[in-house]
Amino acid sequence: MSDETLRQLAAKAGVAPDWTDQTGAERAVSPDSLRAILAALGLPADSDQALHHSLVLLDSGGQASASRFTTARIGQPVSLPAASGGTTIEITLDGGTRCVVSAEAGPDGTLTLPAFSEPGYHIAHLPDGDVTIAAAPTRCVTFADLNAGAPGWGLAAQIYSLRSEGDGGIGNFAGVAALGRSAAKQGADALAISPVHALYGARPELFSPYSPSTRLFCNPLHADPATTFPIELIRDVVAQLSLGEEMARLSALPQIDWLAATPPHWALLRALFGALRDPARSLDAPRADFERHLADASPLLRAHAVFEVLHGAELRRDPTIKSWRDWRPAYRDPNSPEVSAFAAEHQDEVTYQIFLQWLTGRSYGEAQRACREGGMKVGLIADLAIGMDGAGSHAWSRQHEVLGGLSIGAPPDYYAAEGQNWALTTFSPRGLEASGYAPFIETLRASLRHVGGIRIDHVMGMSRLWLIPEGAGALDGAYVSFPTEPLFRLIALESWRHRAIVIGEDLGTLPNGFRDDLRAQGVAGLRVLRFEKTQHSYVPPEQWDAGAVALTTTHDLPPTAGWWAGADIDPRDDGSDQDSVRAWDRGVLWGAFQNAGLVEGERPAPDDTDPVVNAAIRYIARTPCTLKLLPIEDALGIRTQPNVPGTTTEKPNWRHRLDGEAGALLDDPKVQARLRHLGPPREQP
Numbered sequence: 001m002s003d004e005t006l007r008q009l010a011a012k013a014g015v016a017p018d019w020t021d022q023t024g025a026e027r028a029v030s031p032d033s034l035r036a037i038l039a040a041l042g043l044p045a046d047s048d049q050a051l052h053h054s055l056v057l058l059d060s061g062g063q064a065s066a067s068r069f070t071t072a073r074i075g076q077p078v079s080l081p082a083a084s085g086g087t088t089i090e091i092t093l094d095g096g097t098r099c100v101v102s103a104e105a106g107p108d109g110t111l112t113l114p115a116f117s118e119p120g121y122h123i124a125h126l127p128d129g130d131v132t133i134a135a136a137p138t139r140c141v142t143f144a145d146l147n148a149g150a151p152g153w154g155l156a157a158q159i160y161s162l163r164s165e166g167d168g169g170i171g172n173f174a175g176v177a178a179l180g181r182s183a184a185k186q187g188a189d190a191l192a193i194s195p196v197h198a199l200y201g202a203r204p205e206l207f208s209p210y211s212p213s214t215r216l217f218c219n220p221l222h223a224d225p226a227t228t229f230p231i232e233l234i235r236d237v238v239a240q241l242s243l244g245e246e247m248a249r250l251s252a253l254p255q256i257d258w259l260a261a262t263p264p265h266w267a268l269l270r271a272l273f274g275a276l277r278d279p280a281r282s283l284d285a286p287r288a289d290f291e292r293h294l295a296d297a298s299p300l301l302r303a304h305a306v307f308e309v310l311h312g313a314e315l316r317r318d319p320t321i322k323s324w325r326d327w328r329p330a331y332r333d334p335n336s337p338e339v340s341a342f343a344a345e346h347q348d349e350v351t352y353q354i355f356l357q358w359l360t361g362r363s364y365g366e367a368q369r370a371c372r373e374g375g376m377k378v379g380l381i382a383d384l385a386i387g388m389d390g391a392g393s394h395a396w397s398r399q400h401e402v403l404g405g406l407s408i409g410a411p412p413d414y415y416a417a418e419g420q421n422w423a424l425t426t427f428s429p430r431g432l433e434a435s436g437y438a439p440f441i442e443t444l445r446a447s448l449r450h451v452g453g454i455r456i457d458h459v460m461g462m463s464r465l466w467l468i469p470e471g472a473g474a475l476d477g478a479y480v481s482f483p484t485e486p487l488f489r490l491i492a493l494e495s496w497r498h499r500a501i502v503i504g505e506d507l508g509t510l511p512n513g514f515r516d517d518l519r520a521q522g523v524a525g526l527r528v529l530r531f532e533k534t535q536h537s538y539v540p541p542e543q544w545d546a547g548a549v550a551l552t553t554t555h556d557l558p559p560t561a562g563w564w565a566g567a568d569i570d571p572r573d574d575g576s577d578q579d580s581v582r583a584w585d586r587g588v589l590w591g592a593f594q595n596a597g598l599v600e601g602e603r604p605a606p607d608d609t610d611p612v613v614n615a616a617i618r619y620i621a622r623t624p625c626t627l628k629l630l631p632i633e634d635a636l637g638i639r640t641q642p643n644v645p646g647t648t649t650e651k652p653n654w655r656h657r658l659d660g661e662a663g664a665l666l667d668d669p670k671v672q673a674r675l676r677h678l679g680p681p682r683e684q685p
Contacts, residue, residue, distance in 0.1 A: 003031050005051050010034045012058050013043055014429060014481030016464075022413045022509075029478040036469035037478055040406045041430055069436025071134045071489040078113040078133055080124060089113065094120025119496050132436065136489035139522030140502040142547070143627040146377045146452075147189065153621075153628040153678035154190025154378065155183050155635060158555065158642050159222055160209075160256060160654065162662040166226075166234070168243075168268070169250025169261035171657070173363035174224040176380070177370040178663030179632075184374025186666055187679045191371055192381035192455060192503075192629055194555070194642075196222050196364070198304065198393065201353075202312040204262035208654055210385045210457065211424060213392030216446045217304050220356035221265050224363040225272055228286050237271045255655040273355045293358045294351065300442065303334055303397035305353035306343045311393075313342075323391035334397045364450040372452070375682050378501060381453035384443070386461050387424030395425060401439045403428050406467045408458075409474045413509055416646065419466075419474025426465065429482045437490055444491065448498040459504030459523065462487045463511060488521045495522070501627075503549055507531065515545075524549045527625060529616055530557055538592035541622035550625035552616045552634045555642040559631065560616045561609035562639030590615075596622060613637045614674060621677045628678055632658065635671055 007017040010029075015037050017029050038045045043054040072078040080103070087103045089111070103111040116122060116135040124131045143152060162175025180191045197212030199219050209219075225234050238244050243264045250261045275281050276290060297305075307324075314327045321327065330338035343350055364380075371379035387408045388394045395402045402425050409421040427439050447454050456462070463484045468477035495502050504518050506525040518525050525548045532539040544550060552560050558568040564586060569578045590603035593615040604611050613634055620628050633640060636658070644651040658665060666672060672681075 002048075002051075005048075005055075006031055006034055006045055009043065009045055009051055009055055009058070010038060010478075012055070013038060013041055015041070016479040016481070019411060019479055021411065030476060033469055033472060033476045033478055036472070037406060037467055037480065040403045040467075040469075041428060041480075043430075067434055067436050068129060069132045069134070071136065071437075071486040072116065073489065074117060074119055074135050074137055075115050077115050078135070080111040080113060080126070080131055080133075087111065090125045092123040092125065093118065094122055119493055121493075134437075134490060134493055136493040137496045138492075139520070140492045140495035141499055142522050142524065143189075143378065143501050146499075146501065147626070149626075151624075151626050151628070151679075152189040152377060153630065153675075154188045154192060154376075154381070155179070155632050156192040156381075156551075156555075156629050157632040157658075158194040158654070158656070159196060160194070161632075161642070161656055161658045163251065163657060163660065164224075164662055166238070166247065167251055168247035168264050169253060170221050170256055170258075170265065171662070172222045172224045173360075173367040174226060175662035177224070177367040178661065179665060180367060180371035180376070180379070181374050182663050182666045184371060184376050185682055185684065186672060186675045187682045188675075189376045190378040190381050190453060190627065190629065191376070192453075193383065195383040195385050195457075196360075197385055197388075200311065200392070201266070201308050201356075202315050204258050206389075207256075207258045209383075211389050211422075212385055213307075213389055214304055214394035215385060215388055215443050216300055216394065217357050218360040218364065220269060220360050221262065222363070223269065223356070223360040224366070225268070225359065227363045227366040228359055229272055229275070229283070233275060233281075234268075234272070237268060237275065241267055241271060243268060254657060254659075255652050256657060258655070269356060269359070270352065272359075273352050276355070290355060290358050294354055297354050300397070301354060301357060302343075302350065304393045305350045305357075306334070306339065307393040307396055308353045309346050309349040310339070310342060313346075324396040325391070332396075334399075361450065368450050368452070376452070378452035380451040381455055381501070381503065382447045382451045383455045384447045384457060385424075386456075386458040386465075387422070387426040389423070390425040398439065401427055401431055401435065403467065405470045407470065408461070409466050409468045409477055410508070411466050411477065412475065416474075419477070420646070421468050421474045426461070429480065433483060433486075437486060440487065441490060441494070444494040448494060448500050451500065453501040453503065454495075455503040455505060456491075456523075457505050459506055459518065459525075460508075460510055460514060462491075462504075463514060463517075484517075488517075488523070491523070492521060507554075519545070519547050522547075524627065526551060526554075527623070528552075528554055528557070529560075529620060530563070537588060537595065540592075541596055541619055542624065544623035544625055546624040546626060548625055550620040550623045550628045551631065552613075552620055553631055555631070556645050558641045559633035559639055560613045561634070561637050562641055564604075564609045564612045565606050565639055567639045568641065568644075593619060598622070609639070610637055610670075614677070617674050617677045630675075630678065632665065635674060636665065636668075637670070637674070 010017045019027055021027055035045045044050040045054055087105050089101055089103050091099050091101055101114055103113050119135050119137045122133045122135055159176055160171040162171035162179055164174040183191055195209040196218050197215045198217040200206050200213050247264050276283055276287055314321055330336050368380045407421055408424045408426055412419045432440055464479045464481050466477045467480045468474055502523045504523040504525055515525055527544050527548045528551045566582050593599040598615050598618045640656045643653045
């Protein structure tokens with residue numbers, strides 16, 4: 001078997017056979033890795049015959065040629081696949097209006113339609129069947145569009161960290177709404193929150209918001225029952241179940257105890273489900289709304305509900321099970337008769353799971369309404385994780401859409417010499433084309449349903465991802481290309497349809513020109529003060545990219561106060577020069593503040609963090625970036641880092657809670673003074 005032919009097949013399939021490491025050295029991907037990645041893409045390469053067949057499949061267009069879906073930009077002609085029957089084409093525009101256009105026939109039989117002037121999902125009725133054309137605007141909606149070109153600012157917070165009355169130790173949308181109202185009064189136009197994707201109801205130890213079971217639905221632990229049920233009823237249920245004392249204890253903890261806090265939440269939500277279905281209860285309006293929701297539940301929602309019930313049942317049978325691939329064989333296929341029989345037998349449990357999603361959706365929507373009614377131009381900004389857990393709901397119910405046997409990661413860099421394996425899967429690039437990008441559109445719409453903006457984690461994934469074969473190390477991965485232009489067209493179209501801004505997490509190693517491409521797409525990249533460095537100082541604020549979002553720090557970095565104080569330096573590292581390096585870095589940062597005219601005098605001592613936090617906020621405020629996002633940790637001047645990358649149980653990641661009720665966090669005059677650097681408070685009616 002020829003390795004050169006294998007490399008040719010890989011290159012044609014979008015799998016880079018070589019890559020450049022952090023030192024600039026060229027590295028070749030091993031043949032074993034190439035074969036494993038190609039197999040996951042549906043292109044077997046384990047023999048000469050398989051190689052030949054896969055090459056022929058690619059040359060013929062394969063699955064993609066059968067798709068009845070294409071993307072375009074408004075103002076540009078649209079190419080359609082070959083069709084017979086003339087050049088007069090009837091079009092149904094998005095919205096239902098019909099028109100007739102004249103197409104130009106090419107020598108190969110392809111058709112070229114005149115450009116569309118309005119974005120939307122338009123349908124061309126061809127003699128051999130309909131073709132959907134996703135006509136995208138030239139770029140996404142931007143914050144400048146929403147704010148008449150004027151700058152603005154917002155906060156960023158981890159939803160689980162926000163305290164509110166009766167939250168039982170896990171922050172929920174009540175805290176989001178309360179913080180949103182408070183931030184709006186201070187002049188904020190946005191509140192970015194951590195991902196709220198569905199995790200695993202039966203495995204509370206899996207609580208990382210960036211390792212979802214599915215990105216199509218939400219984590220019910222963040223639901224706010226008070227958006228739907230009378231507060232008196234909720235208190236009665238808590239009392240009847242004797243949950244009050246334990247929930248109060250959990251609420252008072254400085255960190256979330258996910259294992260202890262989850263069962264009381266499920267008990268409360270289960271009881272509220274029973275109350276909603278009790279005709280003796282005066283809950284006519286929410287009951288009718290839920291019944292409509294239940295009747296309209298999509299196959300996707302029902303499949304997720306069945307997964308949750310089946311997952312719990314299989315874990316009770318064998319608590320060591322890690323994935324649906326270890327379930328009894330008949331249950332591994334979501335379309336099997338046995339799964340249908342299970343769902344019918346457990347219909348009440350399936351309905352309960354649908355209830356959880358309905359209640360969480362109502363909570364989410366109410367939080368966004370609170371932000372917008374407070375005067376925010378954007379309101380909530382959702383966080384879309386880069387992938388999903390291959391053991392989860394989406395990978396089980398839509399197995400043909402995801403890359404089995406591969407996980408997303410990152411090649412080695414100066415921060416992780418062995419590379420990273422994030423244990424997440426994603427959509428197959430070839431499968432996306434073959435399916436008319438339906439899974440991607442569904443994911444975008446699910447994330448945008450209740451918000452005014454979206455942050456796409458690791459947005460480079462729209463162009464390429466580092467994919468690692470199962471069982472291999474991160475060094476054994478390869479870059480796999482994704483259909484960049486169609487994906488960005490769909491992002492722009494959904495941004496336009498939802499009137500929502502799009503932010504792309506573009507940190508780390510990027511292909512040349514990628515940030516320029518983002519800017520042209522109207523996707524706002526991130527400019528983080530800690531990373532905006534020159535050889536000897538920091539990029540002056542006036543030189544920052546106006547189209548990007550300015551931040552002082554991120555959830556993966558120490559807050560400014562923590563960094564200045566050295567809270568991230570392990571005191572057990574004897575003989576380390578970290579302290580001296582940090583001392584030097586403090587001097588460089590303080591010098592940048594001085595050069596910008598923001599501070600005077602000697603730099604503060606490591607424990608004197610307030611002047612540094614204030615200067616950092618003023619630094620990003622001085623930039624031309626139209627939108628500034630301030631992490632709540634820096635607004636409060638605290639040192640706690642939400643997540644330490646590369647650690648799991650070593651650090652209390654995704655567990656920290658903020659001191660004080662969410663709605664009162666910004667009441668401190670010192671905090672309000674910091675926020676004044678970003679803009680004045682909003683005039684109250």
